[in-house]
Amino acid sequence: MAYFSQQLINAITLGAIYGLIAIGYTMVYGIIGMINFAHGEVFMIGAFISLIGFMICSFLGIGSAPVAILLVLLMAMAFSAVYGWAVERAAYRPLRGSFRLAPLISAIGVSIALQNYVQLVQGARPKPGGQIVSGGFNLFSADGFDVRVSWLQIIIVVVTVVLMAGFTWLIARTSLGRQQRACEQDMKMAALLGVNVDRTISLTFVLGAALAAVAGMLFLMYYGVIDFYIGFLAGIKAFTAAVLGGIGSLPGAMLGGLMIGLIEVFWAGYFSSEYKDVAVFAILVLVLIFRPTGLLGKPEIEKV
Amino acid sequence: MGVRFPSMLKDAALTAFVAAALGIFIVGFRTVDVGSRTGLSFDYQFADLAVAIVTIFVGRLGLSLTAAGLRWPVVALGVAMIGVGASQLKLPSGFLHWFVALGGVMLVIRGIWPWARGTMTAAAGTPTGLALGQAGTKWFGWLLLVAAVLLPFTPAADQKTMDLAVLILTYVMLGWGLNIVVGLAGLLDLGYVAFYAVGAYSYALLSTQHGLGFWTVLPLAGMMAALFGIVLGFPVLRLRGDYLAIVTLGFGEIIRLVLLNWVDFTNGPAGIGSIPGPTLFGAVFSETPPAGKQTVSEMLGITFDGNHRLIFLYYIILMLALITNLFTQRMRRLPVGRAWEALREDETACRALGINPTNTKLTAFAIGAMFAGFAGSFFAAKQRFISPESFAFIESAIILAIVVLGGMGSQIGVVLAAVLLIGLPEWFRDLGNYRMLAFGLAMVLIMVFRPRGLIADRQPSVRLHPAGSGGGP
Structure with a gap:
């Protein structure tokens, strides 16, 4: 029981990170119907910017952890958003209206380029991030096993929940959210009614990138080590989360992220950690075969 | 102004x-x-x-x-x-x-x-230009072929060149194989390297553990890969384009992870070494013959030269690649080949006309996988050592880039793209890490400026009405 609870806590933390990345996939897919293959790399870049941010904070002598985290959070969000914008501008906008696979291929190109760019300028070795937040408390003890919750895990879950709530509000209540939903339904009609489609799509990428950057920062704080290659695996897992939850649906992305976190942690905890990624990929395949609309998605009707 | x-x-x-x-x-x-x-x-x-x-x-x-x-x-x-x-x-x-x-x-x-x-x-537009252009499209492929056959006899054929030529031809073959799946049938496969891995491991395991020779295993490896193609393809081929892409990517990663983690069977990350090379009528390519075998230099009565092995490998892969090409060209004229292209253009219409989309896609997927299996066992025989590292996602991306850059569906385009994407970076090896950066950027630029590839050949092989009389994308 205690072991199970501990795994559950770890799984929720991991799931929160995946969920944040998955939102980026789901929003972009919702609005332009395409997989943003470079999203995982934006997450990786967010993690790198956070690493550099924390180092700058420590050089400037900002000792207080909350201030440092807040500063780095804003910094990573802002600068990763530029990457999101650039990806859209370079690889997606020129190809809108091209054949369907063209943007996917160009996004794979962007993904390869970004990975190698970071490897070149930052080096290929894993980067230790140091411990920014330490400590925690014992939730309860059973069978001689302490169930621990670290402050870090609480921060991760709280940040995720706050961002999720803010985001849901943004989509449901603001004019930007309305414009996004309009573009999602019918881009041409939205343009006719005065919605700036280019700007809306750009903003979707920007918002997705900002959330991915947060995920990158949390990932850095949680695992303590990053390298230029983390984006690939995390990206695929988050995409799986988005598909599992029903691509195009915000709560679905969060739910999917949570489930992927659960599957991964419990598989590693009870079966074998070597095959945890295989389990996640298998879930992806199974969901796509048996329920391609995901758990909370709307069925897509193909129009001729 | x-x-x-x-x-x-x-x-x-x-x-x-x-x-x-x-x-x-x-x-x-x-x-x-x-x-x-x-x-x-x-x-x-x-x-x-x-x-x-x-x-x-x-x-x-x-x-x-x-x-x-x-x-x-x-x-x-x-x-x-x-x-x-x-x-x-x-x-x-x-x-x-x-x-x-x-x-x-x-x-x-x-x-x-x-x-x-x-x-x-x-x-x-001038008459000479027109004639040249027509002759170019007609004879360019043949010229390339003649050049490829004669290459080992030219003075340029030192070890570096031959190595590079073998590498390029391997990618040409893989590109032609993937072209069946992506170019003709229009299925975006991001896990093509999985079948390459299946072929390579088939040969590596069968030869090191059961002593089978290259020529025996070659068809087996192809069949094995095709079987994998059918088993993996059957459940997923009804998915739409980009979902299919992600699922195939998932399969590719699953196979790599299994190869990496199933240590008893595949020797895990350490890989499989001392794989025997291909033989020429039972004779091996080495300076001293192993027990009970004969070396090629003894059989033919020539002095031993390390390059002979490379030249032999070169001709094997050239032959395999040509078989792939010929096979594809013939398939395009068969009903199933036409169905592939029709499916690529409009699946709903095909369904309405009574083409079974799943079976049609499955044949394309399996045939593409089979050629990857051939290429894989050749790769294992050439390298004499394989490990899961050689079959990462980036390989799939490179092969896909070759097909896309060549112009999906164009055979000669694949050759040009393979020379550009594999040959140039290998030649400028000292660029080191920059070459993958350039590779990614090139993929983006090609998609933006020439989304149809270097040689845009998406014309259906057969047309009811001549080109230009309406219809088509």
């Missing part, structure tokens, strides 16, 4: 600003290990960043100027940039020389592009 400098300057400044925002942290602060417990420290690279940003500013300005019609000043600017890049000027790093020079090259190309294209179109 009014040239509005202020707005151009503003535009270029904005671009430079975005570049600065992109680069300030990632490029400006290089994190380096200091080796002590503090972990990392900074190595500031602001000078590099500044040079790069200035280059981007000038480049963007140049592009706007060309768009406004000021071509020759831009060409001059580009030449000046190439000059700066090639000069002995002390830029902060060697890469920046390349960066500035390449920016200059881009400006020059952009500057002379309208003129060059006009001239080319005009030249192609």
Whole structure:
């Protein structure tokens, strides 16, 4: 029981990170119907910017952890958003209206380029991030096993929940959210009614990138080590989360992220950690075969 | 013609600003290990960043100027940039020389592009140009083939060249195999390397553990890979384009992870070594014959030369690649081949006309997988050592890039693309890590400027009505 609870806590933390990345996939897919293959790399870049941010904070002598985290959070969000914008501008906008696979291929190109760019300028070795937040408390003890919750895990879950709530509000209540939903339904009609489609799509990428950057920062704080290659695996897992939850649906992305976190942690905890990624990929395949609309998605009707 | 400098300057400044925002942290602060417990420290690279940003500013300005019609000043600017890049000027790093020079090259190309294209179109329109063009398309493939057959006999065929030629031909074959799936049937397969891995491991395991020879295993490996193609393809082939892409990517990763983790069977990350090479009528290529075997040099009565093995490998892969090509060309004329192309153009219409989409896709998937299996067992025989590392996602991406760059569905395009994407980077090996960066950027640029590939050949093989009479995308 205690072991199970501990795994559950770890799984929720991991799931929160995946969920944040998955939102980026789901929003972009919702609005332009395409997989943003470079999203995982934006997450990786967010993690790198956070690493550099924390180092700058420590050089400037900002000792207080909350201030440092807040500063780095804003910094990573802002600068990763530029990457999101650039990806859209370079690889997606020129190809809108091209054949369907063209943007996917160009996004794979962007993904390869970004990975190698970071490897070149930052080096290929894993980067230790140091411990920014330490400590925690014992939730309860059973069978001689302490169930621990670290402050870090609480921060991760709280940040995720706050961002999720803010985001849901943004989509449901603001004019930007309305414009996004309009573009999602019918881009041409939205343009006719005065919605700036280019700007809306750009903003979707920007918002997705900002959330991915947060995920990158949390990932850095949680695992303590990053390298230029983390984006690939995390990206695929988050995409799986988005598909599992029903691509195009915000709560679905969060739910999917949570489930992927659960599957991964419990598989590693009870079966074998070597095959945890295989389990996640298998879930992806199974969901796509048996329920391609995901758990909370709307069925897509193909129009001729 | 009014040239509005202020707005151009503003535009270029904005671009430079975005570049600065992109680069300030990632490029400006290089994190380096200091080796002590503090972990990392900074190595500031602001000078590099500044040079790069200035280059981007000038480049963007140049592009706007060309768009406004000021071509020759831009060409001059580009030449000046190439000059700066090639000069002995002390830029902060060697890469920046390349960066500035390449920016200059881009400006020059952009500057002379309208003129060059006009001239080319005009030249192609003249009677000689027309005749040349027709002869070119007709005979170019044959010329390449003759050149490929004769290559080992030319003085250029040293070890480096032959190695490279074998590598390029392997990718040509893989490209042709994937072309069946992506180019003809229109299924985006991001896990093609999985079948390559199946072929390679089939040969490696059967030869090292059961003593089977290359020629026995070759068809088996192809069948094995095709079987994998059918088993993996059957459940997923009804998915739409990009979902299919992700599922195949997932399969590719699953197979790699299994190869990596199933240590009893595949020897895990350590890989499988001392795989025997292919034999020529039972004779092996080595200086001293192993027990009970004969070497080729003894059999043919020639002196031993290490290059013979390479030349033999070269002809094997050339033959395998040609078989792939011939097979595809013939398949395109069969009903199933036509069904592939029809399916690529419009699945719903095909369904309405009574084509079974799943079976049709499955044949394409299995045949593509089979050729990957052949290529895989050749790869294992050539390398004599394989490990899961050789079958990462990036390989799939490279093969896909070859197919896409070549122009999906075009056979000769695949050859050109393989030479460009594999040959050039290998030749400029000292570019090192930059070549993958350039590779990714090239993929983006090709998609943006020539989304149909170098040789756009998406014309259906057969048409009810002649081209130009309406219909088609």
